[in-house]
Amino acid sequence: MLQIARWKITLILLAVLAAVVVTIPNFFPAATVAEWPGWLPRKQVVLGLDLQGGAYLLYEVDRTDYVEKRLRALVSEVRTAMLESPRIGYTGLGIQGQGVQFRVRDLDRLADVRQRLEPLRNPLNANLLAGTGGVREFDATVNDDGLARLTYSDAGLSERVRGIVAQSIEVINRRINELGTTEPSIQRQGEDRILVEAPGLGDPERLKALVGQTAQLTFHLVEGQMNDQQAQQTPPQTGTVRFPLVDDPSSIFEVADVPLMTGEDLVDAQTGFDQQTSQPVVNFRLTTSGARKFGDVTSANVGRLFAIVLDDEVISAPVIREPIRGGSGQISGSFTVESANDLAILLRAGSLPAKLTIIEERSVGPGLGADSIEAGKIAAVIGTIAVALFMLAAYGFFGLIANVAVIVNVTIIVAILTQLGATLTLPGIAGIVLTIGMAVDSNVLIYERVREEFKQGRTAIAAIDIGFKRALGTIIDANITTLIAAVVLFFLGSGPIRGFAITYMFGIGTTMFTAITFTRMVIALWVAARRPKLIPI
């Protein structure tokens, strides 16, 4: 036990040395480290959002909103399908729960109805393996009494939501890349959630505005204008919808429900300034087909108003003075430079396929982050000093060995964090400080055991030898139970809590490692050098 081969000593010392080397860059500012020559270690610990400041935003696809919009579109799809010649008569077409239903007039044509509804069921991910066409978005039922329904199947809706999440992540990525200042991570969480983490961001408001906005842009011909009281008294005409003006919600526009154009027809959008008013505006260019469509519509409707609608609000409603054939146009409204710029980004990046809502948000300003780092450092230093003094008072020279072991311990934890790129959070620092308190435990266990063995009449060297052996089993059993709790915590926790679990887990591991290797080595070397007759504890 007390004989340690020279190669083992070399190995242990090398491991400790490696840990020290890897840890070094953490003591210097990032800017300084960046200028170091390439052969020096340059990795630094990744700080969590709570330490460097930043935003954690968890979004969820708004299913209700999505289903409602999708069913509204489905109603008009059903109408078109039934009106195809030869026409099939129906009554009571409308949204009912999670689906669309109507009643077929002519009960002899139910087979035709079934046939026409089939394409509307909309196959999602055509499954190559099964060859059955994969999941359908809707289930269709046509009863013999003429009641026909298209309803969302559970599998269809889940599949759809998964698709929406994937598409949204792409759109969000494009938007944030346009912003170009931060490097957030965007991840799917579960079936219908998206997690956006943006480190080092002082003000999450702009990020939130950019990520969360659906940015569904549509152009509609205006059918009528009214104030909100008039709007309440009269129902909208068939084939129209009403949107309020963004700057004055009491002013309502009644517009054709089929848009002239959508954001999909845009190829580019840039901020600019209006030549006459010098107000910020957004200039856009249309795709070739979009330009042709826009040209045709504008030439047929000169003199009428068209409304530019963004997320169900009218930004502006200019008059069509002349046919617009060049494939480009301008959106004016009461923009600031920043809001015009943001709208341009949103239009370039495309719209989100469904509304996203923030269900969890945690943002930390840089001020609190810096304070937390400071507080964590001070607490760690004071905690270490307190524990070290106690160990010195209790065990003298052996206490000193324990203290060196603790420092080695913490160095290895930091080295592992640095090398693995694991995130250090404030609770993570708490985990390290807790480890400092608990790491001496392995030394305490060993020393107390050695004392006992010595008091029972063994020679000093035999007592150390046996004390070590017996204490090791205890150390391992005790630490593994603690490790179980830490591992569960790791899988349960997110963000800062996971940061705690990480350092705590590593702390338990390094505690066992230093007890078995480093402490043993130092004591073995001391025994070999001194051949002690008494035990200094």
Added chain:
Amino acid sequence: MRKFRLIPDHTNIRFMWLRRFNFPASTVLSVLSLVLFFTIGPQYGIDFRGGSLIEIKPVAATHDLGAIRATLGGLNLGDVQVTEVSDPITGTSVLIRFQQQEGGAAAQQAALTRVREAFADTVEFRRVETVGPRVSGELARNGTIALVVTLLAILAYIWFRFEWQFAIGAIIATSHDVLMTLGFFVVAQLDFNLSSIAAILTIVGYSLNDTVVVYDRIRENLRKYKKMSLVELLDRSVNETLSRTTQTSLTTVLALLALFFFGGEVIRSFVAAMIFGVVIGTYSSIYIAAPLLIYFKLRPGQAAADEATTAGAAGRA
């Protein structure tokens, strides 16, 4: 050189005999904690209740809490709590909490915007946290699952490494610590958040660590002293490990105290719960975990003899 000893070298405290006092006391307190937790309940933080928390730090050197309350009162946020926290390192800041707004996530975001606009440049927004109702429900469920999974995993490990008696003893002792900590949250009116669950899990780990060390010695002594009565053997084992148990707790508490005083407001209640847990975990390892083993037949056919010894010891006392 004379060394400082926390515990004298030869203690002979009759912990097994003491159980007639501390067992009933611990049982009553555990039950009381459980009742407190489910009746009065802890001060649930936004992780479990939903809602928003905003920490602001006024830019001006002085600030008027009344004015801040008045400003918030005009924002139509429903029930708003405003508390001031001082910290030696980070200075004074103000915590604003308000509940889940009616109208869902959009209304909550609108409320946050109102607060931001109301204070604008007069304060530094240090942190903003919002948790929606679905998330808070999930967090609560996950926390409970984590706790149960941990306890079961540890039960299995100890069963595997020791005997079933030890596993049951350890789980009872640890459950005692968990219950007492829940009670502590109610009495101390600490915010009960996700980090509180983390604190409880840490306590579970720590308390078991302590318990395992004591059990390890009991197991060793069971092999060593085949003739010794169980009560005497348990007493001896606890006394032998007493010095280690208390010293480790002391160093851990020292480190945690540093965190409590200097680690900042954000983790203070997390650390407070852990300090309490370490103390209670140490108590339970000594006074609960070991004496519990008397009730399980560690040595077949000896239980009756043990009880007689205990009675004798009590008589002498």
